[in-house]
Amino acid sequence: VKIIAYGIRDDEKPYLDQWSKDKGIEVKAVAELLDESTVDQAKGYDGAVVYQQKPYTAEVLDKLASFGIKSLSLRNVGVDNVDADAIKRNDIKVTNVPAYSPNAIAELAATQLMRLLRRTNTFDCKIANGDLRWAPDIADELDQMTVGVIATGRIGRAAINIYKGFGAKIIAYDIFHNPELEKEGIYVDTLDELYAQADVISLHSPATKENEHMFNDEAFGKMKDGVFIINPARGALVDTDALIRALDSGKVAGAALDVYEDEVGIFNTDFGSFDAIPDERLKNLIKRENVLVTPHIAFFTKTAVKNMVQFALNSNVNLIEKGSDESQVKF
Ligand code: COI
Structure with missing residues (x-):
């Protein structure tokens, strides 16, 4: 051979x-x-x-x-x-x-969610400028929140286990129901139900023709005000322009993106400086304190x-x- x-x-x-x-x-x-x-x-x-x-x-x-x-x-x-x-x-x-390693992906998802909730990016920026004050950057606690997990394959289930460890209430949507999770009664019947209830939405679905841009203006409109979005799955699931509008309006309070719909040829490349990154939309996202972009590193353990x-x-x-x-x- x-x-x-x-x-x-x-x-x-x-x-x-x-x-x-x-x-x-x-x-x-x-x-x-x-x-x-x-x-x-x-x-x-x-x-x-x-x-x-x-x-x-x-x-x-x-x-x-x-x-x-x-x-x-x-x-x-x-x-x-x-x-x-x-x-x-x-x-x-x-x-x-x-x-x-489903856990590799789940651990990054949870890490970035906790960073968003505790506003660590904002505090890092403030501290670098000598501003050691607390307000107005008061945090949210995951144990008071409902996490909506979309797709409960191996990665989604690994993420659920970690979120549970933080004390979060979990709801999930998937066409296929995992028997163990089914017993726990965590499945909702429709994405709309998940959107209506979740304070955090964690995406763990593969990309297909059917779910391209599933997070579009309409979907964001159905989500709770101040929702946090975690996407370590596929960039194509999110309509980036719609996400930017939802961040601008405050509908989305924060997003952790390990994937981006135009990432091919951009992620895992050294452009030498921030300005040289050849994608204005991506730079718009990276510049926001409440958006954590990582260059598809969830698998990289x-x-x-x-x-x-x-x-x-x-x-x-x-x-x-x-x-x-x-x-x-x-x-
Ligand atoms: C995958 O396994 O499909 C990934 O997304 C990870 C890849 C970047 C190596």
Whole structure:
């Protein structure tokens, strides 16, 4: 078995090398992402392990298949950038890593929520300017609040556990009801009910065609005044212009955004200065004391990165050798 791994970062390389040594399987690591200009490097390999946010295009997938590569393992969870028609047409088997570390995402969500509630960003700014006064930045306590969790997959459930630890009341919305949570009676039947009751909304849903911009002007209009929004899921879920309007009006009291709808090519890049960031809308958000932007770092923990690399390699070997894997994605 010979595997090619695309887009391997320096922080991933030691985990890949360790796996290759332990399993005695050859893995060619390339730093470049999988695209039209790099796909030819895959010739002669049995499978490809990949991670990128830019699209896996039909042209690239057709080419992989023409080289006989029908085993594609993503090192991440989201599959929204894969051309589903090309996957089906070429009969390519795809795996993802659905649970590299749900807690990694949940911990960042909770961290940022607590920072918002305790106004730490504002106090950091005040302290830097020598202003050590308390008022007017009085905080909210999570144990007095209702957190509405949208989507109760592994990440949503990890977030619920942490929020519960802070004493919050939890309500949740999902099309699929988790049996344990169902017993606790936390599900509401509609998003409108969640919007009407939640002081904090924590988003943990994948992005689909159906839920694009689910947080638009209409949705914000249904939420409680002064709601806090936590999004470590996907930028496409939130209409950024609508969010900015809701922040301006005070409808949204604060937002923690680890994702942004136009993040590809911007996040995980060093522009050298704040002014050089080439996205005015993003800068508008970053400049606000009640908005905490992080550049899609929720997954970026040692545990998660190790698991992303090693679980994806294991899945790829299973696809190659057995033709199936428990993390196979249905398209
Ligand atoms: C995912 O796993 O889908 C993520 O969003 C994390 C990615 C940036 C590595």
